[in-house]
Amino acid sequence: MATRVGMEVSIAAAEAVKQANVDVIAAYPITPQTHIVEHLSEVVNNGELDAEFIPVESEHSAMSVCTGSSAAGARSFTCTSSQGLALMSEIVYITSSLRLPILMLLANRSLSGPLSIWNDHTDVMSIRDCGWIQVFVENGQEVYDHVFIGYRVAEDRNVLLPFMVNLDGFVLTHVIEPIEFLDQEIVDRYLPPYQPKYSLHPDHPVTMGAFATPALYTETKKAQTESLTEAMPYVLKAWQEFGDMTGRYYHPVETYKTEGAKVVLVTQGSLSETATLAIDSLQGAGEPVGLVKIRLWRPFPFEEFKEAVAGADLVVVMDRAISYGGPGGPLASEIRSALYAQEKRPRIVNFIAGIAGRDVAPEDFVHMIQQAQERPGEWYELYGVRE
Amino acid sequence: MDKNLDRLNVYASRLISQKEYFVPGHRACQGCAEALALRLVAKALGRNNVIASATGCMEIVSSPLPLTSWNVPWIHVAFENAAAVASGIEAGLKVLMRKGRIPPKRINVMAMAGDGGTSDIGLQALSGAMERGHDFIYVCFDNEAYMNTGIQRSSSTPFGASTTTSPAGSVVPGQTTWKKNMPEIAVAHNIPYVATACSSYPFDLMEKVKKAAAIEGPAYIHILSVCPTGWRLPPQMAIHAGRLAVETGMFPLYEVEQGRYHLNIDLSELRPIEEYLKIQGRFRHLTPEMIEQIQQRVGEEYEKLKKKVRMTNEGQE
Amino acid sequence: MAKPEHEITWKELNVGCVIDEPGNAAAYRTGDWRSQRPVYNKDRCIRCGTCYIFCPDMAIKILADGYIEHDLYYCKGCGICVEECPTDAITMVDEEE
Known part of the structure; x- marks a missing residue:
C-alpha cells in the first residue's frame, strides 16, 4: 500500500520522475530547481532509473534535447526556473507546435532584473501563450502526483501536448513535507510506456518541423489551438482516474x-x-x-x-x-x-x-x-x- | 590530379548507388553545390539515418509543408540547436533500444547546419554535444555567409569578401576578419574524427561521411559548399570553384583521426590564390595588396597544417 | 501526392504537421525554372557518370547501358554537367530554340 514519507519536495518530485520510468532527462542547473536534477542524476547514476541523463550546456539545449528525444519516442523530462525558462522559451513554443509530450517542472522564480532568485510567477507568465498545458500546484503531494498525471495527459493520443507543472520556488521546492508515495505497480498501471503516434525512426521516415507559408500557417495554428482547448476533457479524465485510484481528486x-x-x-x-x-x-x-x-x-x-x-x-x-x-x-x-x-x-x-x-x-x-x-x-x- | 574527379577512378560514378535520400524537387538555387553536398552526404549515409537540421537554406529548400525532400526521418526545430536536438535523438534511440522498446539496430544520427548555424549561433550547442560525446555526425555546410537571409557575413566569411553586411565600401573593403577555423575548434574537443570536404571531390566526401558514421562518438565534417548566388559566380562554375578552393590552399582537404592529421590532397605547390578570387564577384573589389595579404595568410595556414600532419604522425610510420 | 497547400484544411493536417509521405516533394517540378536546357550528344559520351555525380538536382539518370538521360522535370539548367563533362558531350541551348 501507499507509504507516507517526510521528504523535501524536490526529492519527491525526482522520485516521481523515477517512478514514471522517464527515458531521457536533460537539464541545466538553476536555483531553485537544482535539487530536483541533482537527485535525478543520483538515481540514474545509482542505477535506480534506466534513463539517459544529459547534463546540457544551457536550458536552450535542455529543451532542444527533450524535443529530439521526445520526437524519437522517448519519455522526456526537464525542469527549470526563471532565466532558464526565458532562455529556452524559443524552443518551448516549438515543442507544442510539434505536439511532443514533454513534461517540465517549473520551479517558479522571478525574472531578472534586478536579479532575484526568489519566488513569484513572472517566469511562467512570460510564456503564457506557449501552447503547453499548464497547471499550478499547491503542495508537495500535488507536485508528486502531477508528474504521473502530466505524462498521462500529455501522452494521450487524443492530446499529444507538452505539460508544465508550476511549483513555487523555495517555498515548495526546498521544504520538507509529508508525501504519500504510490506503489510502483499502481504507477505502471496508470502510466503505461509512451506509444508515440509518429517518431523519428528509419523504418517509417517522417518529416517533422516543416515550415509553412502564409497559405497554410493559419491552418497549422488553428489545429494547435484546438488541440489545447480539446485537451480539457482528457485532463479531467486523468484527474478523475487518479482520484479514483488514490482518493486525491483534482479540479481545474x-x-x-x-x-x-x-x-x-x-x-x-x-x-x-x-x-x-x-x-x-x-x-x-x-x-x-x-x-x-x-x-x-x-x-x-x-x-x-x-x-x-x-x-x-x-x-x-x-x-x-x-x-x-x-x-x-x-x-x-x-x-x-x-x-x-x-x-x-x-x-x-x-x-x-x-x-x-x-x-x-x-x-x-x-x-x-x-x-x-x-x-x-x-x-x-x-x-x-x-x- | 584529373580534371574532374578525385582518385582518377573516372568511372566510379557509375558504381555508386543511384538511390537518393534527399530527393529531386528541392528548391535550391541553380548550381547549388550545398544541395549537391547534402545529396552526397545523404547518399553516403543511406537508409538508417535520422537527421536534425538547423534553420537555413537546406531546411527551407527541402521542407515546405506539406512537401518534403526527405526519404529518411528528418526534423527541424530551430537555428542554433541542431546539435542539441541530435543529442536528444541519439539519447532517445539508445535508451529505447536498451529498454527493449524498439529493436536494436545501428542507426546513424546526423545534425546539419550552415556556417552561421555552426560557427556563430549554434557553436554552444555543438560544443556541448561534442564534449558530452554523443554518437553522432555533425555536418557543417559552409557557404561562407548567411545565404538564406540574403548573404550577410558570418564568422565563416573569408577576409575581403563583400556581403550585404560587409559590403565593399569606399572605406572598408568588405569582410575585415579572417575566416573562423571551425574544424580546429572541433579538433580541440578531442573528438575521434574531424574532416573537411568539398562537393567538388564527391568520392572523398562520401568516404569521409561513411568513415564518420562507422566511428563511435562525435564526428565533425566541415564541407565547403560553393554558393553561386552568394559568391556571385556563374552556376556552372560551382564545382570548378570548389576545386580551386582546394588547389589554391584556401580550403585544404584533411582529416583528423584520433588527433592525427592527414592531408587528403597534399599539394606540393599551391595554385595562385588569384585564380580562385578572380572568378567570384564577392572578391572583385580586392586590391593587389589585399590579394597579396590573403596569399600570404593562406600560405602560412597551409604550412601550419602540414606541420600538424608531421607532428601528429611522428614515429607512427 | 499531397494536396496543394492552399487547399488543405486545418483538420487535414497531421498531428504536429508531421509529413508522413517520404520524399513527396519529388512531385514538385523545378524544370520550369530553366532558361537553357542541356542537349546530350551520346556519340561523345564515354559513360563516365561525371555529370550524374555532380548534378545538384538529381536530374541525370544513368541508363542500363551506361549512357545518361536528363530529367527535364527537375533540371534547373545550371550547366554544371556541361562544364564538368570531360568529353564535351553536353551543351546548353536556349529554351526557345
Missing part, C-alpha cells in the same frame, strides 16, 4: 468555503494554502468570503471559473506577476475576460503581491480583502510597496 478550479460567499479571493500556487487561513479567520468573524484557486491555467477553465464565482459581488484577484504598462496582472486580465459577458458581473479588484519572495501572510490577505471592500471601483495595485 478549486473552491474553499465559497458557498454563499459574496466576496471571492482568487489565487494560484502555494499561497493558496496561506489564503485558506485568511478565509477561516474572516469567516470566523462572520464575513462571507471564500477562496477560488486556479489550478489549470491552460487551457483556461472559463466555465468552471464562472460557476465558482457565480454568487460573488466582489472578486479579489491576487497576481504574482506584473504586466508592465498593462491592466494589472495576467491572472486578473484572464478573469476579467472570463466574466466580461456576464449579465451580472462582480466588481474585480487586483493585487499584485508576493513578488520575488516577499512574504504574504494571512493578515495580508485579510488586509487586501478589506481594502477592496472599502475602496470602490475596479483597480489594481502593487501590494505593500513603500511609497
Whole structure:
C-alpha cells in the first residue's frame, strides 16, 4: 500500500520522475530547481532509473534535447526556473507546435532584473501563450502526483501536448513535507510506456518541423489551438482516474468555503494554502468570503471559473506577476475576460503581491480583502510597496 | 590530379548507388553545390539515418509543408540547436533500444547546419554535444555567409569578401576578419574524427561521411559548399570553384583521426590564390595588396597544417 | 501526392504537421525554372557518370547501358554537367530554340 514519507519536495518530485520510468532527462542547473536534477542524476547514476541523463550546456539545449528525444519516442523530462525558462522559451513554443509530450517542472522564480532568485510567477507568465498545458500546484503531494498525471495527459493520443507543472520556488521546492508515495505497480498501471503516434525512426521516415507559408500557417495554428482547448476533457479524465485510484481528486478550479460567499479571493500556487487561513479567520468573524484557486491555467477553465464565482459581488484577484504598462496582472486580465459577458458581473479588484519572495501572510490577505471592500471601483495595485 | 574527379577512378560514378535520400524537387538555387553536398552526404549515409537540421537554406529548400525532400526521418526545430536536438535523438534511440522498446539496430544520427548555424549561433550547442560525446555526425555546410537571409557575413566569411553586411565600401573593403577555423575548434574537443570536404571531390566526401558514421562518438565534417548566388559566380562554375578552393590552399582537404592529421590532397605547390578570387564577384573589389595579404595568410595556414600532419604522425610510420 | 497547400484544411493536417509521405516533394517540378536546357550528344559520351555525380538536382539518370538521360522535370539548367563533362558531350541551348 501507499507509504507516507517526510521528504523535501524536490526529492519527491525526482522520485516521481523515477517512478514514471522517464527515458531521457536533460537539464541545466538553476536555483531553485537544482535539487530536483541533482537527485535525478543520483538515481540514474545509482542505477535506480534506466534513463539517459544529459547534463546540457544551457536550458536552450535542455529543451532542444527533450524535443529530439521526445520526437524519437522517448519519455522526456526537464525542469527549470526563471532565466532558464526565458532562455529556452524559443524552443518551448516549438515543442507544442510539434505536439511532443514533454513534461517540465517549473520551479517558479522571478525574472531578472534586478536579479532575484526568489519566488513569484513572472517566469511562467512570460510564456503564457506557449501552447503547453499548464497547471499550478499547491503542495508537495500535488507536485508528486502531477508528474504521473502530466505524462498521462500529455501522452494521450487524443492530446499529444507538452505539460508544465508550476511549483513555487523555495517555498515548495526546498521544504520538507509529508508525501504519500504510490506503489510502483499502481504507477505502471496508470502510466503505461509512451506509444508515440509518429517518431523519428528509419523504418517509417517522417518529416517533422516543416515550415509553412502564409497559405497554410493559419491552418497549422488553428489545429494547435484546438488541440489545447480539446485537451480539457482528457485532463479531467486523468484527474478523475487518479482520484479514483488514490482518493486525491483534482479540479481545474478549486473552491474553499465559497458557498454563499459574496466576496471571492482568487489565487494560484502555494499561497493558496496561506489564503485558506485568511478565509477561516474572516469567516470566523462572520464575513462571507471564500477562496477560488486556479489550478489549470491552460487551457483556461472559463466555465468552471464562472460557476465558482457565480454568487460573488466582489472578486479579489491576487497576481504574482506584473504586466508592465498593462491592466494589472495576467491572472486578473484572464478573469476579467472570463466574466466580461456576464449579465451580472462582480466588481474585480487586483493585487499584485508576493513578488520575488516577499512574504504574504494571512493578515495580508485579510488586509487586501478589506481594502477592496472599502475602496470602490475596479483597480489594481502593487501590494505593500513603500511609497 | 584529373580534371574532374578525385582518385582518377573516372568511372566510379557509375558504381555508386543511384538511390537518393534527399530527393529531386528541392528548391535550391541553380548550381547549388550545398544541395549537391547534402545529396552526397545523404547518399553516403543511406537508409538508417535520422537527421536534425538547423534553420537555413537546406531546411527551407527541402521542407515546405506539406512537401518534403526527405526519404529518411528528418526534423527541424530551430537555428542554433541542431546539435542539441541530435543529442536528444541519439539519447532517445539508445535508451529505447536498451529498454527493449524498439529493436536494436545501428542507426546513424546526423545534425546539419550552415556556417552561421555552426560557427556563430549554434557553436554552444555543438560544443556541448561534442564534449558530452554523443554518437553522432555533425555536418557543417559552409557557404561562407548567411545565404538564406540574403548573404550577410558570418564568422565563416573569408577576409575581403563583400556581403550585404560587409559590403565593399569606399572605406572598408568588405569582410575585415579572417575566416573562423571551425574544424580546429572541433579538433580541440578531442573528438575521434574531424574532416573537411568539398562537393567538388564527391568520392572523398562520401568516404569521409561513411568513415564518420562507422566511428563511435562525435564526428565533425566541415564541407565547403560553393554558393553561386552568394559568391556571385556563374552556376556552372560551382564545382570548378570548389576545386580551386582546394588547389589554391584556401580550403585544404584533411582529416583528423584520433588527433592525427592527414592531408587528403597534399599539394606540393599551391595554385595562385588569384585564380580562385578572380572568378567570384564577392572578391572583385580586392586590391593587389589585399590579394597579396590573403596569399600570404593562406600560405602560412597551409604550412601550419602540414606541420600538424608531421607532428601528429611522428614515429607512427 | 499531397494536396496543394492552399487547399488543405486545418483538420487535414497531421498531428504536429508531421509529413508522413517520404520524399513527396519529388512531385514538385523545378524544370520550369530553366532558361537553357542541356542537349546530350551520346556519340561523345564515354559513360563516365561525371555529370550524374555532380548534378545538384538529381536530374541525370544513368541508363542500363551506361549512357545518361536528363530529367527535364527537375533540371534547373545550371550547366554544371556541361562544364564538368570531360568529353564535351553536353551543351546548353536556349529554351526557345
